[in-house]
Amino acid sequence: MSDNKRVTIYLIDPVYENRVLSNYVFPLSISFLSSYLKKVLAEKVSVEIFRFVDELEEKINRNFPDILGTTNYPWTLELSSLILRKFKKQNSNLLTVMGGSNISYDLSSQGKFLRDRPYIDYYVCGDGEIPFENIVSNYIKENGEIKKIKKNVHNGVICLSGNGDIVSSDSPFYRHEKLEEIPSPYLDGTMDKFFNTKLLPMMQTTRGCPFSCVYCYEGNKTYSKVRFFSIERVKAELDYISNKAQKSLLHITDSNFAMFPRDIEICKFIRTLQDKKNWPQSITVATGKDAYKVIKAVNILKPGTITIRAALQSTNPDTLKTIKRKNIDANTYIQLKDSFNNPDDKLEGQTILPLPMETLESHFESYRFMISAGVDNVFVHNLMMLNGTEIKTKEFRDRYNMQTRFRILPRDIGRFFGENCFEYEEICVSTNKFSLQDYKKSRFLQLIMKTVHSVLFEPLLKYIKEGQNFYEFIKALVENSESAPNNLVDVFNRYRNDAEGELFETVEELKNYCSNEENFSKVLKGEIGGNLVQTYYALLITDYAGLMVDFFIKNLAPDHDDTELENLKEFTISRYINLKNSYDEPIEKSFDYNMPEWFDDTSSKKLYEFKGSLNCTFYIYKESASEINSRLKLFGNSDQGISNLLFRVGGINFLRREVKYSNEESL
Known part of the structure; x- marks a missing residue:
């Protein structure tokens, strides 16, 4: 034990720092552990928590701890393992602890x-x-003697015996009954x-x-x-954060936020903070499955x-x-969009690719249904084979002939202590009803869906939906991708090649690839191993935005008016901000239609009904300019940085949205 008689404990939930951070949020899980320890053991412990590996290393070099703890999530396992291995080797008397959801429920797998x-x-x-x-507490009782400590295993803890057998209590997975006991x-x-x-x-x-x-x-019982x-605690934390926060974003890590009756009161309190302090401007959270209840709460914000x-x-x-999932009924889903109080609120549909019993046709039908229901975007998750889930068990895999591949997790790669380190995931790419070729087709559709639903292209989407079936338009983009402008075809082909090249059949094959220093350098530079949909999406709406507009217009039904299309293109591009370039200069344009009034109109009136010449100057809101500068400083303006930025905060504030008319008297 430490000379000062206090047990020195360091806890780290590590992040990678290669070009951009792999994770941008406070280390909440280990902070709970720290606060609880300081409450219960008080003067007996000295606890410090870390997010950055270099900060931990510097601290350890000055004062070696008695206990070192790390997290285990799909995005931290390899780095956490490297940290424990390094410092355990440095001092075998160090007590090392790992914790987190990324582990099987099966005892043999745990062993x-x-x-x-x-x-x-x-x-x-x-x-x-x-x-x-x-x-x-056991460490303190046994005066730091690890062999004696490991003779006692409490609920929620597993370890190995001296002969390598798994040691566990009757309740290896622990749930805290009274959360208010945690400071x-x-x-x-x-x-x-x-x-x-x-x-x-x-x-x-x-x-x-x-x-x-x-x-x-969390699907496990x-x-x-x-x-x-408690509501009182939640409000107190929100108020505390609002006084300290230097950024306008907040993350809430609930699994079903805004689904419970009490969330109405929480949202009312958040709205009070927004009105008084203009914080938070954006909240990232997994909303509940009962979307009607969620909308009722979110409408308050x-x-x-x-x-x-x-x-x-x-x-x-x-x-x-x-x-084992039950969706809300189809009629209710279709009516969700009409429940919003404000058109700036967005409804995102989600699917997972490929799930058991799904076919390519049924997967595309899910797209069609959500599009027809008026969702603003469809986000497609690749099916991750997560530890602790039923779907990862051998029995489940065999039943549906689930074939998997391994790939590097985006952004989770770096060099630490002179060693290369990266995280990887196992994803499903085919089943007995969904072929690998089906998977490849769906991956390209993912990119098209993501790009089409960018807020940049909202005027185009409004126009398209006025005159043709939107799902058929999406299908046309996919089927006619080879007839896109040449530069776009090159981008599409690179995406397809990268989507195939990122997959490895085994972990060993992936690790062997990354053991080659030249290959690892490519991963470090982001040439492979990134979030392909997000990265190519950022590329398409910055460097290739104009060509994407041309590609969209080319695939419209043939009976559209050329003058309307030209005005539509100019209006779309005039609102657009390329986050890689200067964006604070106003843009002046002349139109044959009152484009701003048409775009804001919520009736069924068509564009030709807004005929009349109009000169417009497009500005960016002062608040939006400030927010853009803040976000770019945080995430950077590389393709990967912009993809991170848009993924976390959306795109609504990254447009020229203030339009001034030079001939207002004519309106």
Whole structure:
């Protein structure tokens, strides 16, 4: 133990820092552990939490800890393992602890996990506050003698015996019954150090999920009961963060935010903060499955604060039964968009590719249904084979002949302690009803869907929907991609090649590839291994925006008026801001129609009904310019940086939206 008799504990939830941060939020999970330890053990411990590896290394070089803990999520496992391995090798008396959701529920798989990582003394499963406190208390009781400590295994903890067998209690996955026993890491000052970094505040109002989806680790019955932090605590944290925050974004890590009755009160309080302090301007959160309840709560907030994610995952009844999911009925889904109070609020449909029992036709039908329901965007998740999920079990894989590949996780790559390190994921690419070729077709559709639904192209989308079936337009873009302008065809082909080239059949093949220094350098530079849809989307709406407009217009139904199309193109481009270039200069344009009035009109009037010459000057809102500068400083203006920026905060503020008329008297 440390000479000062206090047990020195360092906890890290590490991020990669290659070009851009791999994760931009405060380390919430370990902050809960820190606050709980300081409450229960008080003067017996000295706890410090970290996000950045170099900061941890510098601290350890000055003062070696007694206990070192790291997180295990799909995006931290390899880096966390490297950290524990390095410092355990440096001092074998160091007690090492790992915890997080990225582990199987199966004891034999847990045993293999620990045997593959002999530098881990304890693994904490489930809610970690009490299990970790038990480990620390036992450490104090046994005066830091690891062999004696490991004879006692409490609920929520696993380890290996001396002969390599898994040791577990009757309840290896722990749930905290009374969340109010956990002090707030904001209100006790634990999080203060992170407000002056690039990181964004993240908070939690609930734990658990009542649904049983087989692809989600919270689908396990262990997490089926939802537990709540008190309304008073949530309000106090929001108020505290609003006084400290230097950035306008907030992350909430709930699984079903705005679905519970109390979320109405939380949203009312957030709206009060927005009105008084103009914070938060944007909230990133997973909204609840009951979209009607969510909309009722989100309508309280300022327009555009939250994108409501109306996830269907699939509309195929056989698929939904297989994945243990029940969607809201079709008629209700179709009416969701009409429930919004403000057109700036967005509805995002979601699917997962490819789910069991899904065919290419049924997958495309899900697109068609969501588009017909008026969603503003369709986001497609690749099916990740997550540890702790039913879908990853051998029985489930074999039943549906699920074939998988491995790929590098975007942004999770770097060099630490002189070693190359990266995270990877296993994704499903085919089933007994969905071929690998089907997967490749769907991957290109992902890019087209993402790009078409950019706020940049909203005038075009409005015009298209007035005159033709929007889903048929999407299909035309996919089918006619080879007839796009030559530069666009090159981009599309690069995307297709990258989407295929990012996949490896085995982990060993992937690791062998990255063991080559030339290959690893390519990954570091972002030449491979990025989020392809996000990166190519950023490329298409910056460097190729004009060509995309031309491509869209070329694939419209043939009976459109050329003058209308020319005005439409000019209006779309005039609103557009290329985040890679200067954007503060106003743009002056002349139109044959009152384009701003047509675009804002919510009736069924067509563009030709707004005939009349008009001169317009397009400006960017002063607040938007300030926000753009702030976001670019945080994320950078590379393709990957812009993709991060747009993914987290959307695009609504990145347009010239203030239009002044030079001949207003004629209107």
